[in-house]
Amino acid sequence: xxxxILILTFLVVSLAGYAQEKNxxxxxxxxxxCEMCKNRxxxxxxxxxxxxxxxxxxPTHQLSxxxxxxxxxxxxxxTALVAxxxxxxxxxxxxxxxxxxxxxxxxxxxxxxDSGKHR
Numbered sequence: 001x002x003x004x005i006l007i008l009t010f011l012v013v014s015l016a017g018y019a020q021e022k023n024x025x026x027x028x029x030x031x032x033x034c035e036m037c038k039n040r041x042x043x044x045x046x047x048x049x050x051x052x053x054x055x056x057x058x059p060t061h062q063l064s065x066x067x068x069x070x071x072x073x074x075x076x077x078x079t080a081l082v083a084x085x086x087x088x089x090x091x092x093x094x095x096x097x098x099x100x101x102x103x104x105x106x107x108x109x110x111x112x113x114d115s116g117k118h119r
Contacts, residue, residue, distance in 0.1 A: 021069050023052065028074065030056060030063045031087040031107045040101070044084045048077050 030041050038056045041063060045054035050071025056063045065077065075090070082093040085101040087108075098108065 023066055024069050025064070025066055026074060027062050027064045028078070029061050029089055030081055031061060032056065032058070033105055033107050034058065036102055037086065037105050037107075040084050040105075041081060041086055044080045044086075045077055048072050048080050051077060 032038065032041055035058070038058055041056045042054045045051050045056075045063060045065060050068040051065060052068065053066035054063060063081075067073075067077070078088045078091045081088060082091045083097060085093045085097040085099075085105075087093050087098075098106070
């Protein structure tokens, strides 16, 4: 009986360790407009411990990531993004952080195209 409980406990603990993935892919939307935004967003994401890969697509606003879930999660990454002035669906950058981004990168009040070109 003791051995059965010990084995069951060991199995539960070992399965819990595997529940988080070492190389999990995730994608979410991040507001931005141009190549400068792309660089800022990717740099902020890669600055989070556990993010192994980050690429932001200008036309779709999709940030694609490979992360080690044992070290980070989506909300930590989104927190880093809003800190540099870029909104996500769940979190919004403070006005102070937003005001620090380059004027051509300001996506909130601008309705111009997202071609990634600066004028």
